[in-house]
Amino acid sequence: MPNILKNSVVVDALCLSGIALCMAVAGAVYFFNVELSRQGLLVLLCGVPIVILSLVAFVYRKQQKEIVENKTALLIELADTKLQVRILQRSETLMQSIFNASQNVYYVFDEFCVCQNVITSREDLLRCCHPVEPTGKKLAELFDEKMSNTIRRALLKSLDCKRLQILEYCVEHAGKEYWLEGRALALPQHGCGPRKIVWVARDITEEKRNREAVRVLSTRLALSEEQQRRKIAVELHDSLGQILAIVKMRLNLLRRYLSEGDELALLDSSMEQLGSGIELTRTLVWELSPPTLYALGLVSAVEWLGEKYAKEHDIEFIVEDDLQCCIWGSDFKIIMFRIVRELMANVVKHSGASSCTIEFYNRSDGVVITVHDNGKGFPDRTAGGGFRKGFGLLTIQESVRHLGGDVTFTTNSVGGNVLIFIPFKQAAPALNVEMSAATGTYDG
Structure with a gap:
């Protein structure tokens, strides 16, 4: 385009120059009485316009060529x-299809936790989560104070650490609970302006119910197994x-009627083997279902198990009982004994410890059980929940959660620590499953 304008100026300049030249020649002839021959006058009148028109034609053709080239380039650019x-x-259609198929809610928040945009095909889920349209609203306007603070921490941590943050949270609508899994990830920043975070909310209500159903089934299987073990032991x-x-x-x-001889020796040998059989039977009974658990309670059963492990594996187990209330229901007692037994077995197998302390005490709202050993502790990232837990630890975690409690695994300079908390008043989560558990009150 600049070349076309330049050529147009050149054409105009040539035309003006030709007119000026002709006028100058005519003026010189008129004022100075210059006499020109016919031949000279013909050359003057024809030569100058021809030269100028030739230059104009040359520039015009060049300009037309550039116009054609620019037009072609413009058409190519338009087609592209x-x-x-x-x-x-x-x-966009593909992305929209992906959004629709994912059944998720995609929020875009800025660094001030103001919702910039929402993309979803789950309008029903959006209505259940928020009473108002989220776009343009602050986080505090979309959730209650506790939930908004929790989500804000996840958003800002994702923004600062540039790492994915995962959070499970619950919203209520029309008397129903909806569980969602939120994932926060900071978006790449291009140029200036506020930083942005995408928050992906996935409906896991059905998945949560299925997980709870599995937990309930697992607990029932554990109780059924323990009942069968108890029956066999009895x-x-x-x-x-x-x-x-x-x-x-x-x-x-x-033996009183036999004198010394081979018969007496055979009888003594038989009685010795019979004594070994009786002792083995007792051991099997205790292994299958310790009578102490039912007769004296959980703490006594753990003390017996600690003495047994101490003899077999040369590890000192110290049991401290600071409980000030009696809260042990039969099912709860069975599950907690299995949990503590699994923790003690982990100490024996993996910790490399020489001593382990198990403490039972209660707070005003529940029972606390701690297991501390002086071994090598848990693998890295255990406390954050990001490591690949073994089957035993996952079983412990699911069993404690089924009782409405919580469990944490930590490592310090002197070994590994496990803290289990079970509330006094709780029920098996979801599915309206009744289960006897900790049902006492604190006297202190």
């Missing part, structure tokens, strides 16, 4: 723009144990 627009429209103790004890008593009576 249309192609890019089509590609962009297809990408049968071993009451039936086989009694039979073996009676046989031993009769052999003792028979």
Whole structure:
């Protein structure tokens, strides 16, 4: 375009120059009485316009060529723009399809926690989450104070650390609870302006219910297994144990009537083997279901287990009982014994410790159990929940959560620590499952 304007100026300049030249020649002839021959006059009248017109024609052709080239380039650029627009429209359609298929709610917040935009196909979920349209609203206007502070911390942490933050939260609508999983991630910043964070909310209500159903089923299986173990242990103790004890008593009576000899030696050997069988039966009964757990309670059963592990693995187990209330329901007692037993087994297998302390105490709102060893502790990132937990630790975590409690795994300079808290008044989460558990009150 600048070349076309330049050529137009050149054409105008040539035309003006030709007119000025002709006028100058005519003026010189008129004022100075210059006599020109016919031939000279013909050359003057024809030559000058021809030269000027030739220059004009040359510049015009060059200008037309540039116009054609610019027009072609413009058409190519227009075609390329249309192609890019089509590609962009297809990408937008694809992205919209992905958004619709994901069934998520996508928020865009700025660094001041003001919602800039919302993209979702789940209008029903959006209405359940917020009483007002989120766009342009502050975080405090979309959630209650506690929830907005929790989400704000996740957003700002994602902005500062440039790492994905995951949070589960619950909203209520029309008397129903909806569970969502929120993921916060800072968006790349181009140029100046406020930084932005995308918050992806996924509906996990059904998934949460399924998880709770699995927990309930797992607990029921554990209780059923414990009941069967208890039944087998009772049968071993009451039936086989009694039979073996009676046989031993009769052999003792028979021994009085035998004199010294091979018969007496054979009888002594048989009685020794019978004693080993009776001791094995007792061990099996305690392994299957410790009678102490039902007769004396959880703490006594843990003390017995600690003494057993101490003899077998040369690890000192210290049990401290600071409980000031009696709260042990039968099912709760079984589950907590399995949890503590799994923790003690982990100490034996993985900690490399020489000493382990298990403490039971209560607060005004629940029961606390701590397990501390002087071993190597837990792997890195255990406390943050980002490491690959073993099956045993996951089982412990799910069992405690099923009781409405919480469990934390930490490591300090002297070993590993596990803290378990179970509230006094709680019920099995979801599905309206009744389960006896901690149901006492604090007297202090």
